[in-house]
Amino acid sequence: MDFGTSNSAIGVVRDKAAALAPVEESSTLIPSAVFFDSETKGRVLFGNEAISAYVGQTEGRLMRALKTILGSPLIEEETVIGGRKVALADVIETFVRHLKHKAEAFAGREITSVVHGRPVRFVDGDDKADARAQDMLETIARRVGFRDVAFVYEPIAAAHHYEQTAEREELALIADIGGGTSDFSIVRVGPRQRDRVDRGSDVLANAGVRVGGTDFDTALSLAAVMPNLGLGTQLVEKNLPMPNALYHELATWATINFAYTYKNERALAELVALACEPEKVERLLTLVHHRLGHRLAFAVEDAKITLSAEDRVTILLTFLDANLAAEATRGQLDGAIDARLDRLHATARDCIAVAGLASTAIDTIFLTGGSSRVPAVRAAIARAAPTARLAARSDLLSVALGLTQVAGAMS
Template sequence: MVACGLDFGTSNTTLGITTADGPALIALEGSSVTIPSAIFYTPNGAPPAVGRAAIRSYVDGNNGRLMRSLKSVLGSSLINESTAIGRGRVSFRDVISQYVDIIKKQAEATSGVEIDAVVHGRPVHFVDSDPDGDRKAEEALEAIAQEVGFKHISFQYEPIAAALDYERQVNHEEVALIADIGGGTSDFSIVRLGPERRHKADRIDDILANDGIRIGGTDFDHYLSIGTAMPLLGFGTGMKRAGLPVPGGYYHDLATWSAINRLYESGVMRQLHEVRREAQHPELIERLIHVVEEHGGHRLAIDIEAAKIALSDEPQVQVLLDWIESGLAMNVDRTVLVDKTRGLADKIAARIGDCLRDAGLGPNAIDAVFLTGGSTRLAHVHAAILGTVPDARVVDGDTFGSVGTGLTIDAATRYGVVAA
């Protein structure tokens, strides 16, 4: 039997198998072991492209439909909705199924082995404060795994998987806080780790607490977009009728990766032209109409995401938006990013506090904090996490690979697999 660890993430995906040298992530796109969770459909019915190829097809202006942040629809009402692809429609559930199927086939082609079993990563909570929605999300992901050909399917919390990866470098027993700030969720585990524990098949007694919150990198994108780009398209301006604002729903959909395609549904363009006629600043609404007409929502989201990432290292970045209107650009300061998303960082820190209370531990009982996930690179998020456990040793994991590696370790333990 060959088993894999599959980290199907909101922003990126990895898949690993056990080799003679230990757990290894498989190259899924060229030489890269990390592939964006994106799929691009063409209206002519050709097989969809995934990953960087999907994003490239979209950015190059090819006719078709890009979809990203696929995992975000799990546990939401969107999972049962469909979107227009060419002259037909496809459900979001089927989109996820096609994406996972392509990833599985690519991994098998690269590794030269048929993969029978999977340990799927999952957030601690797909949906906050909704056990029924959480259960349905896992059930949907399990059914999809069966559809694409996995014969044995199990799940592991993503922060526990990251802990298994970190444990390989631990040379003495310690209590660690694992913080995984992914694209869609922030997940935390407090785990007792050590060289004498790492070979135990059952680690339930070593898990002191698990918690999570549905806040991730895409939420930071959303708040940054709403605060910077959307006012350039008319957000926050008024209608000619006194006291009536321009409807905000269009902008919130445009700033939300998983909701962008709603703007391309029939009837929306007619509504936007009506808004333009009655708006105090029709020239701004004209920019919004141009973005929607050109199916440029994901392009704008990519620009905002790139700005957010750049602000991890630079105090200010310029975002060129001349594809919307000649000469249009905006400068974004790191202070703006912090101001617009400070509340998200505070909620992440508060949930870590809940996790510590669930474990019955004070901040000084944590020996190390292990960080993984792209949004841990944001300075104010990093500081918010460390502020909850100020005396802990800080260990930066593989930003995008720790969870997938840990899931692969778990797969080898669960299924007793022989190295591929």
């Protein structure tokens, strides 16, 4: 099972062969999203169906980027769904149970054992918090009916997938740049190693950092979109700046729903009257009142994806104001995520050093994870091993395929 921040997949082993289960119609990939429908009591939607219900303005609560909650204090929080408080851990359980049911429908039988992917680090610099995050994920796996639970680092799983096409022995830096975390492993891969059961000696180092695509979304939103909603503007009295906490909350996937409070609406209504540019703050009030935070986040995420291929993009914000749009450039995105790029480069470089290798010893950098498509991300990682060739394959499914291959070897 690859339970991801942005997307998820699950596979089963049939006659020692790995096969991914259809999890959304015929697709083997599903957005990690849950929608609790308030109009039809008790109806829960998943993936693209959940997103479509939200965008179509069905009354309810959308939850996304659930995995990021595991490594944060939010895991202890509750959210209000249909007038009742629900623990965020229970929301994750609902989604994981859905994945399990899809795998069982594909396999035609109950499944009680799982090889679960996990990042190298759920939490930076806090081993106890990191252990608690895995413990919570294991608890959830057992609550949905898995009796045997094993964990494998996600870049190690991706290495197994990459190795199926490796034509020679090589030292590979596996870089899995996901939605919530970025993980690196140095692994010996090749035809000679491929069929060995015990591969522990081939893994030379692992490293991880809590930086991923959702952080890039936050940075781009704050840089390109939130100024149109008043971020960086002034208040009339004493020329004070607009308070910025709510902007950060609404720009971060995991905290959007926490912004929807009557207290925030009252405060924004007062700030409209005090603002030097009231029309911008009025847009922010509209966003909070109509609970359009996820709609904004999806528009920013789409823009980030477009900027992986284009130099410029127009972000339409007509759901807030009929004529409103924001312009974003690749240079603007690169500047907004510059500090995070430095952390990615440093983590990749340190992983090579921990393995006791010179940067020139790396033959291949295998890039996987949706955020590895961002050109500046690829460049930052490539600088850690400048003589290595860059390779990519099935960037959204490599981990799931590799985990299923590991499950086959363990069965």
